[in-house]
Amino acid sequence: MKNNWKFTEVWIDPSHSPPYVLLLLCDSExxxxxxDPAQGYKVVFSTNNYDEAKLYLLEDEFESVEGRVLAAEL
Structure with a gap:
């Protein structure tokens, strides 16, 4: 993904201690x-559909951390 992201979300698997973290970045399209930060920020899933990305995380029992970071906020 180019450096044109629109927002990012932090997702955690709370069954681990400390919780396992994944980052979801989406662009305007x-x-x-x-x-996966634990694997040197390796891309573990890629799609052109936000709902598909969200389903991928929910199927693995990840939970969204409240809120998003918007590119315009940085």
């Missing part, structure tokens, strides 16, 4: 990638 709904191209989304999920990054």
């Amino acid at each position: 709904d191209n989304c990638q999920i990054y």
